[in-house]
Amino acid sequence: xxxxxxxxxxxxxxxxxxxxxxxxxxxxxxxxxxxxxxxxxxxxxxxxxxxxxxxxxxxxxxxxxxxxxxxxxxxxxxxxxxxxxxxxxxxxxxxxxxxxxxxxxxxxxxxxxxxxxxxxxxxxxxxxxxxxxxxxxxxxxxxxxxxxxxxxxxxxxxxxxxxxxxxxxxxxxxxxxxxxxxxxxxxxxxxxxxxxxxxxxxxxxxxxxxxxxxxxxxxxxxxxxxxxxxxxxxxxxxxxxxxxxxxxxxxxxxxxxxxxxxxxxxxxxxxxxxxxxxxxxxxxxxxxxxxxxxxxxxxxxxxxxxxxxxxxxxxxxxxxxxxxxxxxxxxxxxxxxxxxxxxxxxxxxxxxxxxxxxxxxxxxxxxxxxxxxxxxxxxxxxxxxxxxxxxxxxxx
Numbered sequence: 001x002x003x004x005x006x007x008x009x010x011x012x013x014x015x016x017x018x019x020x021x022x023x024x025x026x027x028x029x030x031x032x033x034x035x036x037x038x039x040x041x042x043x044x045x046x047x048x049x050x051x052x053x054x055x056x057x058x059x060x061x062x063x064x065x066x067x068x069x070x071x072x073x074x075x076x077x078x079x080x081x082x083x084x085x086x087x088x089x090x091x092x093x094x095x096x097x098x099x100x101x102x103x104x105x106x107x108x109x110x111x112x113x114x115x116x117x118x119x120x121x122x123x124x125x126x127x128x129x130x131x132x133x134x135x136x137x138x139x140x141x142x143x144x145x146x147x148x149x150x151x152x153x154x155x156x157x158x159x160x161x162x163x164x165x166x167x168x169x170x171x172x173x174x175x176x177x178x179x180x181x182x183x184x185x186x187x188x189x190x191x192x193x194x195x196x197x198x199x200x201x202x203x204x205x206x207x208x209x210x211x212x213x214x215x216x217x218x219x220x221x222x223x224x225x226x227x228x229x230x231x232x233x234x235x236x237x238x239x240x241x242x243x244x245x246x247x248x249x250x251x252x253x254x255x256x257x258x259x260x261x262x263x264x265x266x267x268x269x270x271x272x273x274x275x276x277x278x279x280x281x282x283x284x285x286x287x288x289x290x291x292x293x294x295x296x297x298x299x300x301x302x303x304x305x306x307x308x309x310x311x312x313x314x315x316x317x318x319x320x321x322x323x324x325x326x327x328x329x330x331x332x333x334x335x336x337x338x339x340x341x342x343x344x345x346x347x348x349x350x351x352x353x354x355x356x357x358x359x360x361x362x363x364x365x366x367x368x369x370x371x372x373x374x375x376x377x378x379x380x381x382x383x384x385x386x387x388x389x390x391x392x393x394x395x396x
Contacts, residue, residue, distance in 0.1 A: 003270035013055035021059060023360065031082045035061065035294060039074040046074045047168050050217065053078075065175075069265070070373055077376070081193070082181065098240060099220040099268075099370075101384050103128035105320070106185070107135045109144065109210045109331050113323045128338045128384055129158060129284045130375075132320060134164035134176035142178060142210060155321070157283055161379050172266070172372055172383055174216040185211050189377040197334050199290035211334070215282045218370070218384070220264040227344055228305060229396055232363055238308040239361075240342055246301035246360065254279070255374030256294050257304055261370070266383070271367040277385070279367050283379035287369070305361040306368075308395040311386050312339035342368075343394060365389045 002024070007016045020267075024033050037053055039046040044122040052318060053076070068074050094190065105128070139146055144164070148156045175192075182201045187195055194215055201298040230241040242259055257270045269291060274277050311332035313336070320333040370384025376382075 001019045010051045013052060013060055016232045017055050017059055025082060032079050033061075033082075034077060035062065036067070036077055036080045039076070046072075048076060056080075070377060080178075085186075096223050097219040098225065098344045099218070099222070100196075100341045100343075101216070101218040101370075102129075102341070103131040103384070104189075104194070104197060104199075104214045104336065105131040105135045105333065107139065107212045107321060107331050108285060108330055109139065109142070109212065111208060111329050113330055122277070128216060128256075129161070129381055130174045130383060131160045131214035131216045131336075131338070132158055132173045132299040132310055133165065133379075134171070134174050134213045134216075136214075137165045137177050137327060138176045138212035138214070139331060141176075144214070144329065144331075145312070147325050153326070157285055161284075161381065164379060171216070171375060171379070173218045174214065176212065178212045179211040179213065181209065185213055188213070189215070197337060204308050212331075216384070219265065222268075222371075223260040223262055227327070230305065230307075230361065230363075232390075238343070238394045238396050239305045240308055240344070241303055241305050245302045245306045248299045248360075249299045250297060250302060251290060251294035254290065255303075256291060258291075259304060266370055266372045268368065269382075270304075270362065272362070272364070276283050276365055276367070280387050284385075287367075287382060287385060288330040288371070290377065291371075303359050305359060306342060307362060307388075308343040309388050309394060310341040310343060310390040311340065311388060311392050312341075313337065340368075340384060 002020065005016055005020055007013060021033065029390060035056060037056070038046055039048050056078050059080060061080045064077040064079045066074060134304040136146065140163065146159045148159060176186055179188060182199060186198055187200070192215070194217060222240065222244075223243045224243045226241045226243075230237055230239045244260055245322055246259045249258065253275075254273045257272075259268055261268055271279055271287075271290070302335070320336070322332050323330045350377055365388060367385060367387050369382040371382040
């Protein structure tokens with residue numbers, strides 16, 4: 001991550017930014033460069049410094065989104081996709097972003113009940129509540145009224161959160177859209193450059209039906225980290241060694257570790273308990289409530305070792321919503337995909353091996369997630385979270 005570039009005058013923006021772009025393509029393994037242009041407060045109005053924005057536009061940076069925070073600050077996010085003729089990345093610097101998360105959730109509005117005959121899995125929303133919430137929000141945008149459901153707290157929780165979304169409240173790297181059919185939906189996904197997902201045509205559509213989609217794509221690094229290896233029960237695993245201020249929090253018999261990412265507004269948490277099944281049954285609100293009620297200890301932890309992992313789900317048969325009522329119509333989940341990965345392709349020469357007794361090393365199943373100010377204060381939920389079992393760990 002490059003945090004600062006200085007020039008002596010506005011007329012040097014173009015030259016400096018061209019050097020910056022060439023350097024980034026040469027030294028970072030990435031397919032897109034993103035920048036944040038902060039607004040200035042002038043006479044109680046937030047305005048962007050136009051010469052700087054124009055310099056990025058001249059290099060073909062394109063508008064992505066606008067972020068507003070609780071302090072009243074505003075930032076334009078612009079991105080530049082890697083061209084075919086970009087400079088080749090130095091092999092020594094091929095360090096990928098080590099935190100990767102992608103999720104898509106598709107809901108169908110239909111005018112009569114459909115018999116899916118698919119197995120239920122009410123835990124699927126634990127993986128990515130945000131993409132589901134944005135899909136639900138599209139229902140309201142299309143003029144349909146969502147009804148609360150009897151004795152179904154977790155579904156009502158998602159519906160309630162979706163109703164709180166406004167143009168001023170945006171969840172990090174998440175958006176929703178509406179499509180008339182599966183072909184239009186897949187075209188929109190391609191235009192958004194959202195992975196290489198092609199949603200299968202598994203649903204039966206009637207005239208007037210709509211497809212409502214929520215997507216989330218997040219790529220980060222840890223604030224300070226190195227790759228490492230660690231042997232557990234005669235198997236060698238790849239680990240991420242995260243350094244910095246690691247806080248241990250306790251509640252009942254639950255341990256919670258919190259620490260920073262490369263994004264100053266986003267933090268990570270890991271929950272470990274002797275009864276992990278009870279943790280997996282928690283809703284998104286209950287997870288945040290557990291975090292908020294836990295007590296910070298005075299234990300000094302300088303680093304934590306996490307096994308690299310990949311958890312993925314690509315299964316259109318897991319239903320979150322099934323023939324739920326909205327006005328005189330129904331809505332059902334027809335497709336979901338999500339993956340959460342903590343990993344890096346760059347193997348360092350002389351890779352670290354765990355050989356110290358005074359560090360925190362995660363050696364059993366855990367729940368991991370990310371949270372930021374918007375989701376915590378306004379929506380009372382993490383951005384993402386999932387359980388991670390030893391079967392998800394990456395062996396060397």
